[in-house]
Amino acid sequence: MKRVTVLLILLIGALAWYLSADVGAIKARSDSPTLLSVRDTPAVAAEEAVSARQSKTQYSQAVDPPKQISAQAPITEPEYVPPIAKDRQQDDAYQGDLHDHQAYQRYQQRQHNDFKRAYISAAKDKVALLKTWLARGEREGISPEQLQFARDKIAALEQAKQQLEEQLAQQ
Template identity: 40%
Template sequence: MGRIQALLLALVLGGLGYGLWTLHTLSPLRVNSEKAQQEHLQTQPVGSVTATSAVALPAGSATPAKAVTAPANLQPVTQSREVSDDAPYIPPISAATPAPAYQGDLSDHQAYLAHQSARAAQMKQAYVAAVDKKVERLEALLEKGIRHKLPPQQLQEARDKIQGLRAMQAQLRRELAQ
């Protein structure tokens, strides 16, 4: 191997090593909203106190549990059907659930086909269930568009999407009934 190749290999491996070290030293992402809320409450300033609640620390923590305060102006969060002007739609984020792996014998073709058809039926049922929420949101946006006097083309596009979702829902229900 030539000197240039050896030098390039050392640089690439060094860069990969640095990248892995950087990823290793980063703090893990918080997926659990309850734990993230507890950590957020633990860092709240004590000065703006009106209501107190006890926060339990993890068992391995060396610090004792302490009272944490919340600001007085906290209001319960409620889902409203109204869509605000400046709030973009953010889909709910949850931990990924792996698809159940096929547990049977791969040489049994009929059993594998039955497994695949069961997964397809589950997917169709999930789509049928999700259409109602999506249509409700699109109808709220359509009403908002009508109030704000959007061009008829955009309003018709929303109506077409709602109609398409309903048609696909009806088709999947027929397929599931068979």
């Protein structure tokens, strides 16, 4: 396993070296005769790669100089700031003793019940939305197959919601 890892690292290193080499030097080498010259030794190739990297960084610095921020620029608020909220999973994490199997089962049951309540709430909203879309589809003349598909979907959501409500009532 260690040998495979070492081989993979060497292959990735060789690929990275090959991709970072100067394209012009590679093309010049491919146009040259097949006889090896002094320039094709590994030491010369390594020196060429280093000089190619240096010339690339010098070129990129010459083309894109760092932007200077003027001291006179006004400070403005960003267009969008994401909301900062606590991670819900940290609050809901089990805080009891993991050796108390019954307490952990109660915790899991509470989580399942919360999930069922969330599904019921979301299903109510989704059914209301689908019913408005269904009415609009009927007004605008959508095909009967698509209307029936929407009706079936609404019925399936209502059935699942009813089953979950019954399960919650039994507990």
